[in-house]
Amino acid sequence: MMPDRPSMKPSPYTALYDIVIPKDHIFRRINELVDFSFVTEELTEKYCPDNGRMAIHPIRMFKYLLLKSMNPLSDVDLVERSKYDLSYKFFLDMAPEEAVIDPSSLTKFRKLRLQDQNLLDLLIEKTIAIAMDLDLIETGTIIVDATHTQxxxxxxxxxxxxxxxxxxxxxxxxxxxxxxx
Structure with a gap:
């Protein structure tokens, strides 16, 4: 059974987040206010609970894609930036010293777990609706990188x-x- 939310590994360095990331930072606000459990609910059927190695949690993978939609970066650049940008690691619920994913994992996640293009649209729609309800998005215009969409x-x-x-x-x-x- 997959947990509802990825948990951050215990680390002596997590206090860095309180020092480096301001209380009003957008990623901190999103993490505190948005319940991403809807991602797990929508993708539960796409994961086998008892075969193979443990998959990267779907919420973390979705958050990578959310970061990608917020910043015009390639998969490789996004993963590279998440190695050293503490705000990204905080948003992804990762300990500061935790290793990041391989960029190919994002492609596999999109192709294997989000086979239905409408599912990705639905997840992004839900996230944006939640963010707008919580006044996390201040603009009426949202630009999405559609490189991998048809x-x-x-x-x-x-x-x-x-x-x-x-x-x-x-x-x-x-x-x-x-x-x-």
Whole structure:
């Protein structure tokens, strides 16, 4: 059974967070005010409770993606920054000396756990709604990095669709009668 929230490992250095990160810092405010348990609830079915090694907690992975949407960074740059930026580590519920994830884990999380694009939209929507209710977001405009998202419209041009259908039709015909090649 996966815990509702990732817990920070005990560390003699956690007091650094109180020194370095101001009480009014956006990440501190989000951590204190937002209950991210909805992420665990939405993704419970995507994790096997008794097979393989323990996965990185879905809330932590979602928080990485949230950081990525808040800052225009690549996966590699985001993980690199989370190595030394204490505000990132605090937001991710990590001890200051704790090792960060491998950048490929973010890609796997997006592809394996968030297979349904609507699920990622739903999670981000819920987070933004909660943040707006708590006055954590002061603007009415939100910019999201859509590098890894697909448009719901016009994925292919009509000519490309016809070419794909033609290719599939020819393959089917050839599988039935090879002399048609």
């Amino acid at each position: 448009s719901r419209y016009n994925l292919k041009k009509p000519q490309e669709i016809l070419q794909d259908q033609s290719r599939k039709l020819r393959k089917t015909i050839y599988s039935v009668n090879e002399s048609m090649k």
